[in-house]
Amino acid sequence: MKKNTLLLFFVLVGCSLCAQNKETKNADKLFESYDYVEAVDGYLNLVEKGNTDAYVAKQLGDSYYYMHNTVAAEQWYAKAIQTKQDSETYYRYAQVLKSNGKYTNSDAQMKIFSALMPDDQRAKQFNKNPNYLAELVNKEKLFVVEKISVNSQRSDFGASLYGDILYFASARNESNKIYGWNNEPFLDIYQSTYNADGSYSEPIPVNELNSRFHEGPLTMTKDGNVVYFSSESFKDKLFEKDKNHKLKLGQVNLYKSIKENDKWGVVTPLPFNSKSFSMGNPSIDADGKVLYFASNMPGSFGGTDIWKVTVNNDGTFGTPENLGNKINTAGDENFPFVTDDGILYFSSNGLMGLGSFDVFSVDLNKDEEPYNLGKPVNTEKDDFAFTFNKEKNIGFLSSNRDGVDHIYSSVPICKAQIASVVKDAKTGALLENSRVVLLDANNTVLETKLSNTNGAVFYDVECQKPYSIQVFKDGYVTKSFSIAKISEGKITIDAVIDPIEVIVTETEIILNPIYFEYNKSNITKLGATELDKLVYIMSQNDKLKIYVKAHTDSRGTDEFNLDLSERRANTTVAYIVSKGILADRITGKGFGESEFKVDCQENCTEEEHALNRRSEFMIVK
Template sequence: MVKKTIIILVLFNISLVVSQEGKVTQANKDFENYAFMDAIDSYEDLVKNGYTEEEIYKKLGNANYVNALYENAADWYSKLIKLENTTIDANYYYRYAQSLKSLGSYDESNEWMQKFYEQKTNDQRAINYKEKENYIERIRENSGRYEVKNLTINSTASDFAPSFYSDKLVFSTARDTGFATKNIHKWNNGAFLNLHVSKILKDQQFSTPERFTKELNTKTHESSSVFTKDGKTVYFTRNNSKDGRFSRDREGVSRLKLFKSTLIQGEWSKAQELPFNSDAYSVAHPALSADEKTLYFSSDMPGTIGASDIFKVSVNEDNSYGVPENLGKRINTEARESFPFIDEKTIYFSSDGHPGLGGLDVFAAKLDGSSEEILNLGEPLNGKQDDFSYVIRDGNGYFASNREGGKGEDDIYSFQENQPLRFDCLAQLKGIVLDQETQQAIPEAQVSIVDASGKIVATAVSDKNGAYNLDVDCTQNDLVIVANKEAYDSKNTTFNMIAGQINRVSILLQKAQVELVPAVGSDLIVGLELNPILFDLDSSEIRKDAALILNKASDFLKKNSGIRIEVKSHTDAKASKSYNQRLSGSRAKATYEYLVKLGVDASTISFKGFGEDELLNDCVNWEQCSKDENEKNRRSELIVVE
């Protein structure tokens, strides 16, 4: 895809270009020279002739991935991962998971993201995934705010990177360049890019697009522009060039650079390079702050966290520039962040490192520190493919996408924002804890909120009048309020928050009946006649059903403080023994930490993982058992030891 050249032409992680060791074939030469479409054809021919080498599968997956051919990428990554006697870098798990999203296979994608997380726990992409495992639900809650339409000015080629220029729209396009076929770009077999302009008419109609100006369009790529409000200055992206033609580095790569031009007596001046460009890295996709004193851009310059990061630099009154500054890990990840746009105090950008629907999604973040949230803009603006180069003005704007149903490889779409973005939506939850029989207030009762994933998201203690008050994320549904008090049975109540009002839930607790203490060596869960504490496949997260069981167990343990238990956790027989031993240890620790969080004395609990050594059934061969049979083995037990 043409726009992939601009997004990734060396902004994409160079680690995708694997080493040149081994037999040098024409396919390798094409790949190493970024002629990815030729490389794909050559590698596929090799596979047809019986080659199944790991490097070929990697390169086929990567070449398709960088050209947004996600279905093909998923196929080759799947073959790579299934190879025996290979050690696969976890980044391939990530790209496979991303490719699966673009096919709508979110459950399978999450399985591979879990594997990625287990190997890359400090990776920002893994952290984002783990902190937002319910990201699909959160995205859906933020969806439906836009009306999206395909523009009449789109061509059968690639059209993207719209920018506002007074009452006009300037954009990048690969439509007829007027040059010979030698100007076909080998990255994706697409034509080179130029800036075009079209006047915005009534009812989202446009005049016939024309080339923006011959002074700026050359025989290289020109793309992603931004204009000052007075229309007299433009910043834009261009390939490194000399005398209007490509200029390449020692690796044969033409890096991306930012240029500036000013309007003088109706003519655009010769474009000047910005001083922080380099022949050693790329700088692209300019955006201006509302006061035009800060320039934002995307780059892989030193200090970059991932494949490409978003930076900012001050624009001084004397037309000099400050030192570029990385926006940091809140926004940037080890993947791709690009195409920034600033609307007052909000930055919009495209990323495939934050949890999304597939490919590149558009996200928003606050620049003034008023919120730490990174919001996915949701459907229909985001979808399974690449969505990028978002711009907005007075609630109306444009973006580009390679989604199905378009006219070309990438199309520009208009949108109308019907509802504004909401950051950090909190609602109040108030209530009172009462004795069910006497209706008297119960002070010092612990009140906790458990979300749909089983995580405790808020906690309070009732006051002398039994009252409690909590701030809860109003976007979450299927919450459970859990109340505990010594000498009372634990009480669980399911509810949904309603934004914009005070939510009230009163809780009635019943006096606990005298219970028999389970014998030493027995499972407390069995003794309390509770359902088993089970885990999802390849996961140590406390499930919602398990959280409710642990709430009841903790209530008993707090009332019987002399009892000591050992948390024994287990796995099914899938994966290796060593892996299952580690996984069971993580499950035991998670169970222990959850009980402690509920108020059980940590000194009365020990924990240990037993891997697959204590199966409850004959499911030694995992594949020959049903889903339910295998699930029975993925459990934690609370064994009474004293």
């Protein structure tokens, strides 16, 4: 996440002043003013001159960490820890290792951090669940995540959909001044129309809200008349002076605008803004009565916490409240978003995740622990600013999984259930311990279960996808059942299977008619289903040998029908052999129209023709 001070803002630099010296003074000044791009150049220049100080390595590690260049951060942290470091350095090193997919090495650094800070909430969580990674990777997939078309080559993030308009922050305006944190233009707020077909219009800036400073993501009341958004305290001349470094240190603050004549009116600061701490990334609840935001104000548990404040009927505000240590940690929590039904989504690098920032949810109506949304919402990289529009049933996620902050749609996976009840075709008995296999449209096996005492098997599946099930049971013929695309809910399939004794006599195997297309000898889908029964019977008795007799109806010449029936007999034998039955166990011959089932000659009905156009499976041995 390229975060700019505006986004993750208020990162606590935490450098060790005692290691600063005259040689590092210029680079330190850039670092402390958040100009990490130039600071890196300054520190690297010292390295080129032979400075191998662990302090310089740590400062480079921190600079790259804040710039979210995890590969370079890993390189310099590895050098820094050759000399004993403060606990946060080990924690950051663990984070970048995790972001780079090096989980074993990350855990090793977390153990060092935990030993140094045993009472830290992050250490306690790590020690409590050493198998956290496997649990996260195996979580049920909840959303389909796809990059959307509004993205530019610069940072785009913090998208929220209100009505048909998608609002987000972007650094795409090349005319804006360049920000030293990440060497990108300052941020502006943009909007794009979300069309009924799922496409997006070309984004345009929201000029009434944008200024020469950073503007970050916004939140809007349900009626669409009030917005709250992040910007910089410099616009209100709220800053502190650092005389030693000749710096003006601003903050990220919250601002409000009310719609007037279909345009956003005067932008006003919220009354609890401060020059001493930051607050931003707001989210207003469905009633417009509670504003959630992130801040590092006094009373925070870590770097940045999730806070809330009451919005009174007269437009005044209550006293900000911290959401507590079930949500907030000694790390950073940020980008809150509250849904209409009281689900809070937020990002954290203090709770156990896949790497860097992960998205979590918590139901504010219940006393519960935050829930990691798992993949594909979360990755080893920064995943943040998750929002959700319940009316449109679509969410939006920001992530730097591709190296740049971009916006992704997050569509909930539609859930349905297939209930299969296996029954005996002859008696109707419910068949326990039947093996039921679920397959997708490509016949890939998804899951296999045994039926319960009621003959039932239940599969949780995705909506709007076709499936099929295959049922296997000793003493019964294997059968397949196709399932068309299903809507959300439950569908029940009566899987009726034939007991072998129903179709096996002393002299032949009795199958349903195996039909062929006119003047063709290829096996049809329905024919294959019947022949699979024969395959199963032969596989259960390796001494059984079969003789296939193929017949035609009375239409066509004797010579034509004899040749046609011979070809049909050959393809039938070839199909059985292709299923693994030895060729010496099945033979076949065509009999043309020489042996009618119904001797109706030229006056046959279509049904009688079909009865004559048959294959018979005689037991030889």
